[in-house]
């Protein structure tokens with residue numbers, strides 16, 4: 001059987017490996033538009049590749065078809081995923097449930113997969129962008145070559161620098177599939193407030209997304225302030241739900257209650273009474289962030305700590321517990337890690353990922369309508385859907 005895999009990313013390479021392993025007489029060809037395979041993987045997890053998570057649950061994934069996610073996640077288990085990588089020579093290490101290769105090198109994951117592609121004799125065609133998949137009487141024609149099965153693994157629209165600019169969706173639409181609305185996810189947020197003076201500051205916070213006065217989701221983690229607004233893992237996690245006008249409330253001292261912060265500040269104003277205001281919060285906050293807060297509260301900088309009024313201290317503690325920013329938008333596809341939305345899962349057989357609309361066609365990874373949380377969940381989805389589709393496409397009768 002001749003099988004074409006379009007896209008040599010995480011899910012495509014996994015699909016190709018399984019399609020060949022399941023029947024070594026299959027001819028498996030991966031067609032990739034860029035000049036090497038697995039380019040995106042090298043940049044994942046800041047070059048360390050957070051390839052999965054020790055705690056995988058359907059709650060970590062978002063889709064218009066949530067029941068479908070549960071079925072897909074159980075069709076290839078984390079145990080099978082672990083075995084897949086161990087057989088490729090990857091030893092794991094774990095950091096707060098995030099799984100990395102033991103060497104903490106994304107290149108190790110790429111190399112291990114590349115060695116297996118070579119060992120199995122999978123053909124790889126580089127620098128070739130698939131623009132059209134034609135249906136033939138039996139099978140498909142791609143660039144004048146006939147294939148019995150086609151697996152679309154060309155990713156989503158996020159991070160187009162890695163070759164993913166929504167190609168999958170055009171190919172899938174041309175074959176009759178519906179695509180749910182797609183938008184950037186795991187992406188920084190642009191705010192109305194000018195944060196240029198705060199650029200580069202990082203702080204551990206609890207962050208709440210508030211819509212129309214109602215708290216909808218809370219995340220804890222490192223906040224990164226940037227020239228245009230807010231970034232960091234906790235912000236990226238909230239970005240999928242964030243819309244223009246939403247409030248992002250930052251608790252800069254999450255381990256203390258507001259009363260405790262107020263008490264601390266009153267004691268501090270006595271203890272450090274000679275300190276100039278601009279240095280009053282030194283040891284708690286980065287100075288530019290403290291200055292930003294004084295400006296918001298109109299507290300003059302030429303005061304000394306002993307001149308702070310009771311109202312000043314109460315307002316200061318309120319700000320430290322609930323510094324608010326207003327979302328203008330998320331940043332664009334260029335800055336997003338993943339794509340929310342994609343090919344409607346209801347149009348696929350969930351145990352094989354074969355299209356119900358176009359038999360012989362399979363789809364994997366970010367091209368499908370599913371996005372995961374930060375923490376290895378998106379790569380887990382890629383390996384999982386790659387394995388399911390590869391096994392099924394490789395087994396199919398011609």
Ligand SMILES: Cc1cc2nc3c(=O)[nH]c(=O)nc-3n(C[C@H](O)[C@H](O)[C@H](O)COP(=O)(O)OP(=O)(O)OC[C@H]3O[C@@H](n4cnc5c(N)ncnc54)[C@H](O)[C@@H]3O)c2cc1C
Nearest residue numbers: 007009011033044045130154155163167365366376378379
């Ligand atoms: C900077 C960054 C860091 C990330 N870090 C993590 C992390 O640590 N952990 C995690 O779980 N997730 C992470 N992700 C997300 C994760 O990398 C993706 O969800 C995952 O790679 C998607 O796999 P995929 O196989 O669907 O598509 P991709 O890996 O995007 O691969 C798609 C491939 O298809 C090719 N292609 C596209 N169109 C065509 C065409 N028409 N013809 C031929 N080839 C085509 C592309 O060039 C690309 O190589 C990160 C993403 C980014 C951008």
